[in-house]
Amino acid sequence: MKRVGTLLLRGVLAVVGSSIGMTASAQLDPLAPLPESRSPPTQQLVPVVPVATSLAPQVSTGFEAYRQRLTYIARSGGISEATIAAIVPYLQLNNRVIRLDRGQPGAVGNTSYTPPFAPYRREHVTSDLINRGQSRYRDLWPWLSRVEQRTGVPASVMMAIYGHETSYGSVTGGFDIIEALASLAYEGRRRPLFESEFVAGLKLIDMGIPRWRLKGSYAGATGYPQFMPSTVIRLRADGDGDGKAEIWSNQVDGLASIANYLKDAGWKAGVPWGIPVRVPSILDRNSIRNTVAATECPRVHARHSRPMTMAQWRALGVTPYSQSIPDNETATLLEPDGRGQTAYLLTGNYKAILKYNCSNFYALSVGLLANAIVGR
Incomplete structure (x- = not known):
């Protein structure tokens, strides 16, 4: 009886082996002759793996799963498939960006206390910032005067924001803003904002701006004006008339873009801040x-x-x-x-500065630095 069982088992294996061989041959060459029906050597048998283990879907979690949503919103935002394929699958979560965002003043803890302005003013309206601002102002005046006439925004205010935001171009930030925006969107505290800016960042790449150029702050601001990507798309300006709006390497374009932003925010010509x-x-x-x-x-x-x-x-x-x-x-x-x-x-022009950075201390120090640059 044991012998008969063994023979029956060998017969079943022979049929299975023939079926496997036929399927493989049919896939490789549909016109190939059918294989002979014989049992394969024992060493060629492949151990059977339970279907539930080998075919069970792998469920993505965390940031890996969130990349699927980033793909969806990028596609919905009209981003090219080439840009999506080149960037989204390789994005990594930047935990340092999240720590920096959570550590902002006012993000946690007691926000009712307001310190005096004088210490902030001493730190942000320094003789060094004034002197360097005056030097840039003199050097760039031939171009800035034309921007001032066109926008109504004083060149001194443009220069003061430039000094505040990047120390006149020397500190523009080293974060990859595409990765930073994806990380902040995943963190979720202001997800709609950062998802929208993430898509805008990809749109800049679609417009021909290389990703290596899109460096900036951990919050996603980039270039001399420290614009978010959607603002870059909407308000960057050509200040020197060369047909380009190069806010990452051209100071005049960066300053003209700042003026363009303030004009869009409601700046009124001829009125002090x-x-x-x-x-x-x-x-x-x-x-x-x-x-x-x-x-x-x-x-x-x-x-x-x-x-x-x-x-x-x-x-x-x-x-x-x-x-x-x-x-x-x-x-x-x-x-x-x-x-x-x-x-x-x-005045209302002060409110325009507040749109750049919603802080009384920031707006006051910008105005006072602007006054000092022109000796007022």
Whole structure:
């Protein structure tokens, strides 16, 4: 009986072996003659692996799975298949980018405390920044004057933002912004923003900008103006008239792009960003309190008074130190170092600077550096 079982088993193996051989031959050469029906040598038998183990789908997790979504949103955003195939499958999660983003001031912890402005001013409106800004201003004035006439934005303000953002081009950031934006999108704190900017970054590559050029900050800002990719696409400008808008190596193009950004943000020609003023000790702050919450940067604008015309401020005893604002222009009052210290009346052009970076200290120091560059 054992002998019969063995013979039956050999017969089954012979049939299976013939079927396997026929399938392989048919795939390689459909016109080949059928193989002879004989049992294969024992050593050619392949161990049977359970189907559930060999064919079970591998489920991607974490960033590996998220790359599938990046492919989807890139394709939905009209990115070429060549760019998607060359970049998305090879993206890696940059944990340093995520740590830096989470460590931003205000990202965690108590955000109600506001330090005085004076220490920030000493650090960001330095004699070094002023001197280097003045030198660049003089050297580039022939081009910057034309940009100023075209946009209405003072060249000194362009230069001050350039100095603040990149120390006049010397510190533009070394992060691969495509990888940084993908990592920040995956982290999820501001996913819609960073997914949109990731697609815009790929679009820049589709437009012919090489990936090695797209270096910048961990937050995805790039070039001399430190623009996010969507802003690069929309607002970079040709400042020297050579037909290019090269914001990574051409200072004039970078400065013209800054002016273009401020103009788009509502800059009004012929009006200062703000002026330092004296505030009388008897001023009733409650009477000028702003009761309307701003839709953008509410915490920043919460420190400002309600807007009033320069003529109304004069009537309250608020007086400029030197430069003034036209009487019909509206301005808000900000006392960044508290009562009894220098205060500022701030115009709509100050709000344009805030769109660049939503921080009172940033916008004030940009304005004051701009004033110092032109000796005001």
